Amino acid sequence: GAVVSQHPSWVICKSGTSVKIECRSLDFQATTMFWYRQFPKQSLMLMATSNEGSKATYEQGVEKDKFLINHASLTLSTLTVTSAHPEDSSFYICSASDPGLAGGYNEQFFGPGTRLTVL
Amino acid sequence: KNQVEQSPQSLIILEGKNCTLQCNYTVSPFSNLRWYKQDTGRGPVSLTIMTFSENTKSNGRYTATLDADTKQSSLHITASQLSDSASYICVVSARGNNRLAFGKGNQVVVIP
Numbered sequence: 001g002a003v004v005s006q007h008p009s010w011v012i013c014k015s016g017t018s019v020k021i022e023c024r025s026l027d028f029q030a031t032t033m034f035w036y037r038q039f040p041k042q043s044l045m046l047m048a049t050s051n052e053g054s055k056a057t058y059e060q061g062v063e064k065d066k067f068l069i070n071h072a073s074l075t076l077s078t079l080t081v082t083s084a085h086p087e088d089s090s091f092y093i094c095s096a097s098d099p100g101l102a103g104g105y106n107e108q109f110f111g112p113g114t115r116l117t118v119l
Numbered sequence: 120k121n122q123v124e125q126s127p128q129s130l131i132i133l134e135g136k137n138c139t140l141q142c143n144y145t146v147s148p149f150s151n152l153r154w155y156k157q158d159t160g161r162g163p164v165s166l167t168i169m170t171f172s173e174n175t176k177s178n179g180r181y182t183a184t185l186d187a188d189t190k191q192s193s194l195h196i197t198a199s200q201l202s203d204s205a206s207y208i209c210v211v212s213a214r215g216n217n218r219l220a221f222g223k224g225n226q227v228v229v230i231p
Contacts, residue, residue, distance in 0.1 A: 043221040093162050110162040
């Protein structure tokens with residue numbers, strides 16, 4: 001149980017285009033979803049937290065107009081990288097949580113990640 | 120300064136040998152500590168999760184320990200296998216919020 005999927009697993013795009021990444025909780029309802037970015041040999045860095053039906057909360061330094069997050073249902077959140085540039089190339093990972101799972105640990109279940117390469 | 124520090128940054132071990140990874144944290148108030156395994160190009164997969172009252176937890180060949188007084192944890196891998204090659208990430212959760220503090224990971228390479 002508690003499986004999270006991401007699509008696509010990798011994407012290559014031209015500079016200036018927009019890319020949408022989907023994150024789905026497959027067997028549970030995720031009240032909260034998180035988006036992370038990870039550069040090589042670095043920690044996961046939280047970009048934003050989203051609750052179903054409300055606006056996402058962005059971390060300091062993350063441009064909300066560039067990284068659009070939509071959490072329209074309890075099983076789906078999307079991250080759209082608008083006008084992507086080479087410096088946006090990274091590994092994007094989502095996670096989902098439901099306080100009712102995992103014995104109250106409020107554990108986050110991670111997706112497999114999406115590798116974005118902007119040329 | 121990162122709230123979660125891991126050491127060693129990387130290590131190479133022979134297949135079949137044991138190894139121990141270290142995690143020190145400053146997160147307070149403490150809620151729980153998790154160890155994740157992250158294969159290259161994949162998302163983190165949970166190995167163990169421990170609360171304040173737990174000082175050891177095992178998952179197969181992985182055994183995690185926690186000393187909440189000294190704010191230290193370790194992950195011991197027994198009889199390593201080639202498939203254990205991965206980054207092992209220590210993650211600490213603070214009580215009262217859902218924010219996680221991530222270490223940079225211990226990069227383990229198991230060679231035959």
